[in-house]
Amino acid sequence: MKIGIIGPGKIAERFAAACRQVEGVTVYGVASSQRERAECFAKKYCIPYAFDSHEKIWQMKEIDAVYIASINVFHYETAKACLEAGKAVLCEKPLCMNARQARELVDIARQHQVLLMEGMWTATLPCIRQAAEWVREGKIGTVQFLDCCFSFFCSKDGNGRLFSPELGGGALLDVGIYCLAFTLLMMGEKPESVKARLQIGDTGVDEMGAALLQFSDGAVANCSFGVQGEAPADAHIYGSQGQIRLKEFYCCRRAELCDVNGTVLEVIEDSQEDGFVHEIQTFYDAFRSGSQEGAGASHQLTLDCAWLLDEIAKRGRE
Numbered sequence: 001m002k003i004g005i006i007g008p009g010k011i012a013e014r015f016a017a018a019c020r021q022v023e024g025v026t027v028y029g030v031a032s033s034q035r036e037r038a039e040c041f042a043k044k045y046c047i048p049y050a051f052d053s054h055e056k057i058w059q060m061k062e063i064d065a066v067y068i069a070s071i072n073v074f075h076y077e078t079a080k081a082c083l084e085a086g087k088a089v090l091c092e093k094p095l096c097m098n099a100r101q102a103r104e105l106v107d108i109a110r111q112h113q114v115l116l117m118e119g120m121w122t123a124t125l126p127c128i129r130q131a132a133e134w135v136r137e138g139k140i141g142t143v144q145f146l147d148c149c150f151s152f153f154c155s156k157d158g159n160g161r162l163f164s165p166e167l168g169g170g171a172l173l174d175v176g177i178y179c180l181a182f183t184l185l186m187m188g189e190k191p192e193s194v195k196a197r198l199q200i201g202d203t204g205v206d207e208m209g210a211a212l213l214q215f216s217d218g219a220v221a222n223c224s225f226g227v228q229g230e231a232p233a234d235a236h237i238y239g240s241q242g243q244i245r246l247k248e249f250y251c252c253r254r255a256e257l258c259d260v261n262g263t264v265l266e267v268i269e270d271s272q273e274d275g276f277v278h279e280i281q282t283f284y285d286a287f288r289s290g291s292q293e294g295a296g297a298s299h300q301l302t303l304d305c306a307w308l309l310d311e312i313a314k315r316g317r318e
Contacts, residue, residue, distance in 0.1 A: 001287050002028035004057035004087075006078060007070035008041035011092060015067055016045040018276035025284050031057045054078060058085040065115070065287060068092060071161055072168030076101040079116070083108045088115035090283045093181075094173050094309065095302055102306035106299045115286050117294040118302045120181050121279035127255040129296060130268045131237070131244050132185050134257050139266075140239030143219045148182055148235035150175040150250055151208070151226035156201075162227060163203045170205035172198065172312060176225035178250040180308050181301060183213065183221045186237055190304050191215050198316030201228070211312045251275045 001024060005012050008030050019025045027047050032038040035052035042050035051057060057066055058081055065088035068078050076096045082089045083105065095118040096102040109116035122128055135143060152175070154162055162169045184190070191213035198206040208226035215221070224231075235249035242265070245256045253273075257266040272278060282294045293299045 001064045001088075001284055002026050002062055003090075004029040004031065004060065004063040004066045005041075005047075006031050006054050006057055006066060006068050007074075008032050008037060009069060012041070012067070012069040013045075014274070015069065015276055015280070016041075016047070018274050018280055021274070021277045022280045022284055024288075025280060028063055029057055029060060055081070058082045058087050064088060065090065065283070067119075072173060073097060073166070076105065079105050080108060083112055083114050083116060086112060086114060088283075088287055090117050090119055090279075092119045093177050094118070094168075094306070096306060097168055097173075099303065099306040099310045102303055106303060109292055109299075113292060115283070115292055115294075116299070117283050117286065117297050118305075119279060120177070120297055120301070120305075121275040122178055122182055122250050122252070123185060123297040123301060124278040124282040124294070125252055125275055126270045126278070127246065127252040127268050128182070128185065128249070131246060131252075131255045132188075134244055134266075135186055135237065135239075136188070139241075139257055140237065140243055141241030142217065143187065143237060143239050145219065145238045146183055146186060146221040146236070147238075148179045148222075148249055149224045149231050150178050150233045151224065151229050151231040153230045154227045156203070163201065163205055163207075165204045169203075170207070171209055171225050171227045172206050172309060172316070174227060175250075176209060176211070176223065176312070177305060177309060179223035179225055180211070180312075181305050182235060182249055183223055184301060184304050184308070185296075187215050187219065187221065189215060190307065191221070194308065194311045194315060196312040196316035198312075199226075200317065206313075206316065209312070209316055211308075211316070213308075 029049035
């Protein structure tokens with residue numbers, strides 16, 4: 001599979017490096033609105049082609065798939081153009097700015113029978129998949145409470161994207177989405193009740209927030225997130241017969257299955273240090289099999305998460 005990259009920033013650098021660890025995947029082209037930036041990126045990662053126009057990526061017949069790492073507000077239009085050109089798409093999270101756009105992209109992908117996957121690497125991690133399996137198997141009994149947090153401190157000085165409403169900034173879209181996707185993966189359904197509070201900063205974006213979700217069986221999930229406060233990014237799932245503990249859940253490399261008293265019963269560890277490798281492998285496997293969605297990182301997860309983002313964005317400001 002030959003991949004073209006749109007948006008050669010810091011995240012794309014990690015992606016390009018990780019592609020080298022996935023057999024069968026080659027980064028074939030990179031595009032930026034600034035030719036020099038594309039050429040520097042191509043030289044650094046030994047990419048054959050560098051373009052100063054995004055369109056040239058999806059117009060290039062040799063390219064099979066496109067990785068979109070541009071700013072959030074440009075995801076929808078870029079992904080739409082790629083899908084309509086018949087290119088498989090791996091788009092950084094969030095896939096779109098709202099649920100309506102996400103639904104449209106999924107519909108286009110299905111109409112053109114093209115692979116579309118949101119770059120939510122958490123959904124592809126072995127430890128996360130095992131934790132979800134423990135839940136489904138009833139290893140901790142009935143889930144009663146889930147708690148997860150992802151928050152860090154970022155200076156506002158010189159950061160144009162994260163604190164810009166026009167560029168799709170804010171804690172909810174940047175890190176809150178990891179909490180929501182994780183919760184949906186563990187619970188296996190959308191919540192019946194959504195309550196949220198967002199702390200809005202002076203630039204107009206949400207800087208800290210929390211969501212309280214309740215599910216059909218009565219289970220409650222607490223998701224907290226932020227970009228103005230450092231906190232441990234851990235997750236816990238408590239059931240009637242046990243609990244699951246995940247260290248740094250969004251990039252989890254160790255999950256523990258425990259009894260109700262916290263005694264460890266089973267452990268799964270992942271030696272892969274870069275979550276991008278699992279994400280790229282999942283995308284490549286789906287491409288080879290002719291699937292339109294990635295294993296674990298399904299269209300339904302993307303759509304449910306987009307719906308939940310909309311709900312929290314609305315209710316959190318009320």
